[in-house]
Amino acid sequence: xxxxxxxxxxxxxxxxxxxxxxxxxxxxxxxxxxxxxxxxxxxxxxxxxxxxxxxxxxxxxxxxxxxxxxxxxxxxxxxxxxxxxxxxxxxxxxxxxxxxxxxxxxxxxxxxxxxxxxxxxxxxxxxx
RNA sequence: ACGGCAGGCUACCUUAUCGCUCCGUUACGAACUUGUUGACUUACUAAAGUUGAGGUUUCAAUUUUUUUAAAAUACGAUGGUUUUUAUAAACGGGGAGGAAAGUCCGGACACCGUAGUGCGGCAUAGCGGGUAACACCCGUCACCUUGGCUUAAGGUCAAGGGCGGACAAGUGCAACAGAAAGCAAGUACAGUUCGGCUGUAGUGAAAUCAGGUAAACUCUAUGUGGUGAAACGUCAUGUAAACCAGUGUUUGAAAGCGGCACGCUUGAGCUGGAGGGUAGGCGGUUUGAGCUUUUGGGUAACCAAAAGUCUAGAUAAAUGAUAAGGGUUCGCGUGAAGUGAUAACAGAAUCCGGCUUACGGCCUGUUUUAAAA
RNA sequence: CGGGAUGUGGCGCAGCCCGGUUAGCGCACACGCCUGGGGGGCGUGGGGUCGCAGGUUCAAAUCCUGUCAUCCCGA
Numbered sequence: 001x002x003x004x005x006x007x008x009x010x011x012x013x014x015x016x017x018x019x020x021x022x023x024x025x026x027x028x029x030x031x032x033x034x035x036x037x038x039x040x041x042x043x044x045x046x047x048x049x050x051x052x053x054x055x056x057x058x059x060x061x062x063x064x065x066x067x068x069x070x071x072x073x074x075x076x077x078x079x080x081x082x083x084x085x086x087x088x089x090x091x092x093x094x095x096x097x098x099x100x101x102x103x104x105x106x107x108x109x110x111x112x113x114x115x116x117x118x119x120x121x122x123x124x125x126x127x128x
Numbered sequence: 129a130c131g132g133c134a135g136g137c138u139a140c141c142u143u144a145u146c147g148c149u150c151c152g153u154u155a156c157g158a159a160c161u162u163g164u165u166g167a168c169u170u171a172c173u174a175a176a177g178u179u180g181a182g183g184u185u186u187c188a189a190u191u192u193u194u195u196u197a198a199a200a201u202a203c204g205a206u207g208g209u210u211u212u213u214a215u216a217a218a219c220g221g222g223g224a225g226g227a228a229a230g231u232c233c234g235g236a237c238a239c240c241g242u243a244g245u246g247c248g249g250c251a252u253a254g255c256g257g258g259u260a261a262c263a264c265c266c267g268u269c270a271c272c273u274u275g276g277c278u279u280a281a282g283g284u285c286a287a288g289g290g291c292g293g294a295c296a297a298g299u300g301c302a303a304c305a306g307a308a309a310g311c312a313a314g315u316a317c318a319g320u321u322c323g324g325c326u327g328u329a330g331u332g333a334a335a336u337c338a339g340g341u342a343a344a345c346u347c348u349a350u351g352u353g354g355u356g357a358a359a360c361g362u363c364a365u366g367u368a369a370a371c372c373a374g375u376g377u378u379u380g381a382a383a384g385c386g387g388c389a390c391g392c393u394u395g396a397g398c399u400g401g402a403g404g405g406u407a408g409g410c411g412g413u414u415u416g417a418g419c420u421u422u423u424g425g426g427u428a429a430c431c432a433a434a435a436g437u438c439u440a441g442a443u444a445a446a447u448g449a450u451a452a453g454g455g456u457u458c459g460c461g462u463g464a465a466g467u468g469a470u471a472a473c474a475g476a477a478u479c480c481g482g483c484u485u486a487c488g489g490c491c492u493g494u495u496u497u498a499a500a501a
Numbered sequence: 502c503g504g505g506a507u508g509u510g511g512c513g514c515a516g517c518c519c520g521g522u523u524a525g526c527g528c529a530c531a532c533g534c535c536u537g538g539g540g541g542g543c544g545u546g547g548g549g550u551c552g553c554a555g556g557u558u559c560a561a562a563u564c565c566u567g568u569c570a571u572c573c574c575g576a
Contacts, residue, residue, distance in 0.1 A: 010444080050444065061229095061475055065448095073449045076147065104449065 027121050029114040031098030037091050049075060049092040057099050067096050070104055074111035081115045
């Protein structure tokens with residue numbers, strides 16, 4: 001099983017990000033929120049993800065870095081849940097909405113829940 | 129012993145699994161193909177949605193998805209051929225700070241015309257030294273504060289502070305008190321060479337004294353061109369270098385990032401309307417006023433020489449996560465054992481020298497208080 | 502990365518440039534009066550480390566230096 005998170009699996013283009021927030025749909029599992037959009041990429045990656053920690057809730061750069069690292073780690077170890085069950089190409093943005101520092105165990109648990117919800121949402125769209 | 133102040137050091141470690149980034153090696157690699165593919169755009173096919181007209185399923189506009197075709201290249205990914213070979217990876221190494229912070233000063237570097245003249249603006253301010261430079265650092269003096277000794281005044285020693293040019297150019301300001309706070313007046317007492325001459329008292333921070341005040345305007349001396357890595361160079365850039373109005377072409381528009389004027393340079397566009405397009409890649413970029421050690425010079429800041437050494441380079445932005453063990457400090461406990469918590473402040477963004485602020489631990493010196501001798 | 506502004510009673514502001522006698526204004530708050538009561542009006546009163554620290558000065562909200570916080574702007 002592939003746990004890596006290479007450059008091509010990260011969402012980086014400004015254009016894609018603007019499009020994602022303008023047109024994307026969202027699923028949330030507090031304190032996490034996932035914004036996603038079915039699109040396609042130049043380098044044929046099937047999933048591109050980014051992690052966001054808002055400056056409004058966390059003033060310190062150290063805290064924001066810590067949150068992003070924890071969430072990225074949780075995504076990295078759980079992305080197979082989505083990767084193996086999905087068709088099409090998606091841009092993802094994962095936001096942290098809480099106001100307190102997350103620990104890894106909680107983040108991991110919530111991430112699994114969030115990705116499962118995302119799967120259900122996508123398969124519902126397909127069938128309906 | 130606790131606390132304060134000053135100075136110095138340090139900024140948890142080891143192992144396992146998984147992950148990120150850069151470099152190197154295997155393998156200096158080189159040449160070719162108009163290879164394939166990737167943003168966006170245009171036309172066409174089909175479907176769905178929205179809006180308007182119309183009035184019962186038509187028309188128009190528009191959005192999204194989709195079919196086919198056209199479509200330039202940097203760059204990325206991925207193939208093929210040739211030269212002597214090869215899986216598309218493996219292995220090895222490096223990877224946040226003392227403040228990376230605030231952006232308060234000074235530089236390097238780059239471009240703007242090698243940037244001229246005048247005015248203005250800004251900064252600095254005892255003296256000497258250090259430095260690439262500084263508003264920084266070192267030394268020192270006037271002066272101030274505290275304490276000791278001594279005294280008629282005062283002097284001297286120790287510690288700490290020490291943002292300090294000019295009011296003998298001009299202008300302004302001075303509450304309350306006071307006769308009077310600056311060109312006008314003058315209380316009381318005493319002295320007197322009899323001159324509104326001198327002294328004392330009283331008010332006040334300051335009282336005819338070259339008065340006080342410049343962290344008041346100002347003056348003096350010195351320095352200062354501007355803009356900042358989204359600087360700048362380079363590769364690529366299909367479609368609009370089109371349309372309408374105004375203005376201008378040697379009688380000079382406009383530009384050249386100065387606050388203004390002069391001067392200088394370029395020399396045909398510029399302004400507005402309505403609209404169209406937009407995508408970046410590479411370099412700059414980490415070898416530098418570098419770091420460590422030793423020796424010599426200097427009160428010191430610092431300088432010189434020799435030897436050794438290479439120490440982050442990301443870009444929607446890496447430097448991490450989990451588990452186990454150990455260490456440090458703190459809490460509970462009289463102590464031991466035990467047990468619980470656990471590093472404070474904080475995250476490079478062109479690079480250096482300072483300043484300021486935040487902050488855990490250890491060491492040294494000094495000092496207050498308490499206890500004991 | 503660069504530029505700018507603001508901190509004054511519970512809230513919103515003035516005063517600062519050019520220092521001076523008691524730091525004002527509106528709303529809010531408390532008490533009293535007018536009314537049968539409410540609303541409203543009138544009167545009286547309380548409430549201020551002038552963000553923080555240091556300095557200049559006889560004297561600082563005001564001048565100077567440093568610092569903290571908040572907000573805004575450009576790319």
